[in-house]
Amino acid sequence: MTPSKLLIAIAAGAASALLFAGVVLQSGSAVTLALAAPIPIFIASLGWGSLAGGLAAVIAAVVVGAISGAVSGGILMFAAIALPAAIAGHLAGLAKPAPELEAAASRPFPSRAGNTQPTLIWFPVEHILFAIALMATLACLGLGWYFGYDIAALKPEIVAALRQGDSSSQISGLELDAVAGLLLSLVPLVQPAVLTLTLAVGLYLAAWITRISDRLQRPRDDLPTAVHLPPVALVLFAGALAASFVGGTVELVALVVCGAFGMAFTLVGLARLHARTRGRSNRGLLLFVAYAAIVILSFPLIVFTAFGIYDTLQRMRPSPPA
Structure with a gap:
């Protein structure tokens, strides 16, 4: 590695x-920075190679561990953010020669005409999104096991925090217990969804920044038409959705899978919206209304999740004979 x-x-x-650092130091004002x-890890990997991205991931975990004064802080950083970012950046930089170029290179007398750049096939966007959702799933499962996620043990702490925040004391103990139970039951679903969204949007922004600096070798992908998910993602999501009704540990694991891949399907659905509104005079208004509804109401996410699932089902159908 060069200096x-x-x-x-x-x-x-x-x-x-x-x-x-705001996460491990429990600073509410700095949590959004996380x-x-x-x-930064995406930028290092996309612009300066996978080795730089991997080293940046290790350094980030070590620094977080030093700042927090606990090994658990470094493990949280490495498993949830640093390692997935380094791997996703590596996948985005993978490419191979097109089949016709491989065939030409194997000829005994390859053509010497032209000094054109070789055509490369880059790692598909749909596989990168699948890898991000899978890594978010594994990270949340691993961290949940490491830190010992237990709803029964955590509920009293949440109840105490809610009671402390309720200065009027108008909420009964039973109501606080119900609210705490609801919040804790949503964590296995929401946390992997947020992590998937964070990694996917972070990769997009990092690619945009790296491209501006002329360090990005990968050509610009047409994301509205390139964002898909392979059929195996639908199989995992459907199996997890069915397993979420079992209860116990199986339910928690299934909710993590549903959260991560549900957000991935939502991103596919939003990409379909961008693709279908191209060329329309009211495109800006439609996109604004859609995203405003998501931010304000949240439940429209389910509609775009369904669009993403429908897109995957459509791609699984055999193409009609020519």
């Missing part, structure tokens, strides 16, 4: 750690 790449990796790791924590 310049080493410096970039160190700077990216330190920047990512500082953005994530959503941008994967972006």
Whole structure:
């Protein structure tokens, strides 16, 4: 590794750690900065290679562990943000020669005409999105096991926090217990969904920044038409949805899978919206209304999740004979 790449990796790791520090230090005002924590690692990986991205991930985890004074802080950073960002950045940089170029290279007398750039086939966007959802699932499951996620044990702490925040004391103990139970039951579903969204949006923003600096080798993907999910994602999502009614540990694991891949299908549905509204005079208004409804009401996410599932089902159908 050249000195310049080493410096970039160190700077990216330190920047990512500082953005994530609010989580481990339990600073409410800085928690939102953690959503941008994967972006420096993505930039290092996309612009300076997978080795720089991997080193930035390790440095970020070490710095977070040093800041928090606990190994658990570094593990949280590495498993949830740093490692998935390094892997996703590596996948986005993978490419191979097109089949016709491989065939031409195997000929005994390859053509010498032209100095054109070779055509490359880049790692598909749909597989990158699938990998992000899978990594978010594994990260949340691993961290839940490591930190010992137990609703019964955590409920008294949540109730105490809610009671402390309710200065008027107009809410009864039973109501606080019900609210705490609802919040804890939603964590296995919401946490992987947020992590999937954070990694996917972070990769998009990092690619945009790296492209502006002319460091990104991958050509620009037409995301509205390129964002899909492979059929195996639908199989995992359907199986997890069925298993979520079992109860116990199986239910918690299934909810994590549903949260991560549900958000991935939602992103596919939003991509379909962008693709279908192209060329329309009211496109800007339609997109604004759709995103405003999601931000304000939240439940429209389910509609776009259904669109993403429908898109995957459509792609699973055999193409009609020519």
